[in-house]
Amino acid sequence: ILNVEQSPQSLHVQEGDSTNFTCSFPSSNFYALHWYRWETAKSPEALFVMTLNGDEKKKGRISATLNTKEGYSYLYIKGSQPEDSATYLCAFIHTDKLIFGTGTRLQVFP
């Protein structure tokens, strides 16, 4: 059974703090990894699609890195803001299906 794990499950930080969380996935037969940001009552919003070992992608204050050999990706948020509060999901591609992790629920307090 393919398993995608995310940690921590939830995180509470103060506004201005930088934070990061992890997505672990099977390292064999890697094709791509997706990161999504999902605010309550809204559609999951795409952040990154990562395909190459060593990839580093950035969107504003959010960035992500990828290590396909050891099977992990980190998502970083620099200077967290209350509007960053959301669940961050990663999803691993396997035989053209997205296999999702449980998500990391981030709460940023002003």
Add this chain to the structure above:
Amino acid sequence: EPEVTQTPSHQVTQMGQEVILRCVPISNHLYFYWYRQILGQKVEFLVSFYNNEISEKSEIFDDQFSVERPDGSNFTLKIRSTKLEDSAMYFCASNQGGIAKETQYFGPGTRLLVL
């Protein structure tokens, strides 16, 4: 910016009833997907659809489920005889080039409650 829409946002039904969940994908997208999330669990892939055919389906997507693109804009998921365990949030998604190549664009979901 174009977005994926889903109707209804909430649906309550009795066990054994048929439900149809509707999605309008982004207009120039060619690949369509359904996912679901049972409360407290992971988002799970149900089915992918391309060129008017199912291209991939999960073990969850049994004979009780079907998908259809009845016209040029709607993409529907039908559950023939709902069970209590079908209660979940159902998400539709679409993209242009296929699942692994690019981002999928998700709708806001339909929350289905089976009583």
